[in-house]
Amino acid sequence: MDVRLRRIAAKLAIVPYLPGRSHSFGEDKHRFRLGPPLPEAEVAAFEARYGVRLPREYRDFLTTLGHGGAGPYYGLLPLETWHRSVIGDLPSGHLTRPFPLEPGSRPGPEGCEELGSNPFSGAIPLVHQGCSYASLLVVTGPARGRVVDIDLDRQPPFFTSDTGFLAWYERWLDEIADGLTSAGFSSSLPGGQAALASVLRDSTDSVSRQRAALTLSRHPTLTTQTMDALAEAVRRDGHAMVRLHALGALTAPLRGPALSVLEQALDDPASEVRALAVRQLERRGERWYPRVRRALRDEHGEVREAAIGVLDRCEVLTEADVLPLADDPAAAVRAAVIVALRRLGSGHAEPGARAALDDPDLGVRHCGLGVLARARWLTGGDLAKATADPGLRERAERLARR
Structure with missing residues (x-):
């Protein structure tokens, strides 16, 4: 057995019983159990029927560890039900046509409309996330082997950070073991707090910095070094969404010099950052109420609305x-x-x-x-x-x- 498959099998056996683990969204449905492995002949027959060769990692998982069941969100979908899954009606030859995107690319303002009538071609549904969301595995095209998240309401697809199916699946298990909340799994990066803080500080890619901050916001506790990295991002990052997600990750009480981060965010040039800073004042005590009232006169409606909500919930409106x-x-x-x-x-x-x-x-x-x-x-x-x-x-x- 491949060393990664052996490692995943071991984690799958122990993660559900670890003290302090997080709850995986949808685990009540699959209960961390996989269906039986598929015979090689059955997988080969599937490939012949649809004219594709499944990516090696996914293929080995199906024939060695199991088929359907334990997995992110509501669990892995059985292979044989892919054609009547969350995507809906699929044209003939769906899997043989290349997936229209590759990692690093995104549609423009028109979203999925730019990708044609079959924007999810060349991909097999892996899991249903609930509502209109799903994760797919690309089997044809330049992105073959990568996991991509889609919104059936025609929002643009986006690739997870994982290099392939096994990295995606193992990250799910690792995050549960480390106590990370389920929300935001698709947008997160792999790695511990030190590695994520390094991305937040040093990456030249704003999307990677956003994802690092989002991932850190899912950790149950943050180290002092991590808090410092997040605070620095709020103060100095040139991208508004990075500052927003870094501020959102700073959930621990801020004291002393660190409190200046929140004060600076109240005057951030981006309205969404100012609105979040106002909402965070709800937990800071009555001495901040005058500052919230100042936000009632902010130039942007989102900030004024946030200020009304904070004062109302604090019963001082x-x-x-x-x-x-x-x-x-x-x-x-x-x-x-x-x-x-x-x-x-x-x-x-x-x-x-x-x-x-x-x-x-x-x-x-x-x-x-x-x-x-x-x-x-x-x-x-x-x-x-x-x-x-x-x-x-x-x-x-x-x-x-x-």
């Missing part, structure tokens, strides 16, 4: 905070104000929710209708207006029947 934002240009802020006024028991809540039925944004109109219904302020006139609105009609009719 006032009418004076939100009434100036009732006509905010950002729809999400207007919706947050409607909800907040109702929680505050404000006399402006009912007329504000009713006025929202005329808002130009459908989401705000839904919010207003929901507040009116939950507070039992809904009138026949409100229902008539909502029923006349194509975007609200179905919900209004349900409320009327109720």
